[in-house]
Amino acid sequence: MQKNLDAYWMPFTANRQFKKSPRLLSKAQGMHFWTPEGRQILDGIAGLWCVNAGHGRQKITQAIQDQAAEMDFAPPFNMGHPKAFELAEELVKITPEGMNKVFFTNSGSESVETALKMAIAYHRVRGEGQRTRLIGRERGYHGVNFGGISVGGMVANRKMFGTMLSGVDHIRHTHDPRNFNSRGQPANGAELADDLERLVALHDASTIAAVIVEPVAGSTGVLIPPKGYLQRLREICDKHGILLIFDExxxxxxxxxSPFAAEHFGVTPDLMTVAKGLTNGAVPMGAVFAKQQIHDAFMNGPEHLIEFFHGYTYSAHPLACAAGLATLETYADEGLLTRGAKMASTFEQAVHSLEGLPNVIDVRNIGLVGGIELAPIPGEPGKRAFSVFLDCWEKGVLVRTTGDTVALSPPLIIEASHIEQIVSTLKGAIQRAA
Structure with a gap:
């Protein structure tokens, strides 16, 4: 086992606590991790919302190995390689209709930055350069770069880092006590989308470039959109000429x-950010999907000039493209992009069996996503959920916490027996934390 833990400054981690009692993972296969000592851990969060096809998929592993042997890197500026174009073509086969352009990045944070820049630049090339304002949502999470934390609305991600980008505002979040313990989409709150009209009245629509929201807010504690909410948001954006960005x-x-939440909810945005499940977490990669008209607005002027001054050294990295293609094949071979719908009822029944346990104040679910909100310990926010997380770890199940909410997002290969193990382990941990 690794003994010296001092040099590594860990991300989004209580470093001092971790290094006193490390939680190390050394192997993964299927639904499980293993510790260096050989203890098996059931993965209840798909790594970090990303290993949708489960761990150690041979097709993906082989594709990465073969690509590394053939070509390790290709410059993405003014050059290309076949797998980048092949992956883009395969992706637009499953995106919502009309979203047929793909811009590759390396993470969700980079995808968000890219989409925000695209939105502002799009209005400028159309002759509406005054549209520079960006609208996010309270309790939103859009990565950790300055654009993402500016449009994001999670306090801990913002408070240490100054004044953010200028010209950003936020609509209200959708966490509504009327909907506590709803199953699937809650009934109340579609009118919360009308808060965008308040900001239009305050700033004037002619200054607003885009609105960005997560269809389902994950990192803030699994907030499900009320019925009709996303449709209403789409209508208001269309009314005022504002682009709608979905952070997926x-x-x-x-x-x-469904392949994407846009299809699940029947609402197509103008731009859509993705990452995580794009390569099953095997190689860092992200992307922005754009509607044809957004792409075409940039295709003016002399043909030898760059149309969009943006990109990354590792955009469409060969290893990532190989992983992405193999991941899409794996999803298709096993029907994983729709399997969540088949398991959703079993998952829903299980997570809602936690209602009524000590300190459980709300249970939320949709597809294969669940959130169990716990009452905080007075004066010690987050501590109750963290104790549940540690308890589950000791009992062989990996869950995730955000504040005092326990979040679940298991691999899409999950079976009913895994769901039962996750929820029964959580039940015991919640009872012991009372």
Missing amino acids: VITGFGRLG
């Missing part, structure tokens, strides 16, 4: 039982 970094690639 978490919901993309089968999490809700």
Whole structure:
């Protein structure tokens, strides 16, 4: 086992606590991790919302190995390689109708930055350069770069880092006590989308470039959109000429039982950000899907000039493209992009069996996503859920916490027996944390 843990400054981790009692993973296969000591851990969060097809998929592993042997890197600026174009073509076969352009990035955070820049630049090339304002949502999570935390609305991600980008505002979140313990989409709250009209009245629509929301807010504690909410948001954006961006970094690639949440909810955005499940977590990669008219607006002027001054050294990295193609094949071979719909009822019944346990104040679910909100310990927010997380770890199940909410997002290969193990382990941990 690794003994010296000092040099590594860990991300989104209580470093001092971790290094006193490390939680190390050394092997993964299927639904499970293993510790260096050989203890098996059931993965209840698909790694970090990303290993949708389960761990150690041979087709993906082989594709990465073969690509590394053939060509390790190709410059993405003014050059290309076949797998980048092949992956883009395969992706647009499963995106919502009309979203047929793909811009590759390396993470969800980079996808968000790219989409925000695309939105502002799109209005400028159309002659509406005054549309620079960006609208996010309270309790939203859009990665950790400055654009993402500016449009994001999670306090801990923002408070340490200054004044953010200028010209950003936020609509209200959708967490509504009227909907506590709803199953699937809650009934109340479609009118919360009308808060965008308040900001239009305040700033004037002619200054607003885009609105960005997660169809299902994940990192803030699994907030499900009320029935009609996303449709209403789409209508208001269309009315005022504002682009709608869906952040599908978490919901993309089968999490809700459809390829994307846009298809699940029947609402097509103008731009859509993805990452995580794009390569099953095997190689870092993200993407932005854009409607044809957004792409075409940039295709003006002399043909030898760059149309969109943006990109990354590792955009469409050969190893990532190979992993992405093999991941899409794996999803298709096993019907994983829709399997969540088949397992959703079993998952829903199980997570809602936690209602009524000590300190459980709300249970939320949709597809293969669940959130169990716990009452905080007075004066110690987050501590109760963290104790549940540690308890589950000791009992062989990996869950995730955000604040005092326990979040579940298991691999799409999950079986009923795994669901029962996750929920029964959680039940015991919640009872012991009372």
